[in-house]
Every structure is written in structure tokens, then in C-alpha cells.
Amino acid sequence: MRLQTLFSCTVLAMSLAACSQEVEYTNEQRACIAQHYANYDASKLNQCVDVCKACMKGNTLTCNTSCKLRGAS
Numbered sequence: 001m002r003l004q005t006l007f008s009c010t011v012l013a014m015s016l017a018a019c020s021q022e023v024e025y026t027n028e029q030r031a032c033i034a035q036h037y038a039n040y041d042a043s044k045l046n047q048c049v050d051v052c053k054a055c056m057k058g059n060t061l062t063c064n065t066s067c068k069l070r071g072a073s
Contacts, residue, residue: 023070029055048072 023042025033032055033040042048045067052063 042067042070043072045072 033051036051036054037047040047040051042051045064048067048070049060049063049072052058052066053060056063058066
């Protein structure tokens with residue numbers, strides 16, 4: 001029973017961490033973002049998708065989905 005509780009707590013913690021809308025960028029990604037947008041606003045879908053494609057090497061579908069999951073509109 002104790003192992004099951006530990007497992008359940010671990011899964012819950014990982015799920016909550018995965019739902020975080022805060023993105024941590026590397027220094028390289030920050031430099032790329034700064035080259036594209038002086039005042040980058042991740043909540044704007046077009047900016048988020050552009051940066052994702054240019055700086056995170058994503059494609060239109062995955063970037064669009066990722067940005068919307070993080071609350072961009």
C-alpha cells in the first residue's frame with residue numbers, strides 16, 4: 001500500500017510539473033528570441049509560433065499546438 005501511495009504521489013507531481021505554462025529558455029534560445037522580437041510576448045500566438053519555429057526548431061503544427069497549450073491566443 002505504501003509503495004502504491006508513493007507511486008501515485010510521484011505521478012501526480014510529474015503531471016503537475018508537465019502542466020506548467022512557464023517555459024525555461026536556454027541562453028541560445030533567448031538570443032534567438034531577441035533577434036526576432038525586441039518585446040517578445042509568448043501570449044501572442046503568432047509570435048510564439050514564429051519563435052518556436054525559428055529558435056526551437058519546431059514545425060507549424062507542433063509549435064501551434066505547444067503555444068496554445070501554454071495559453072497563447
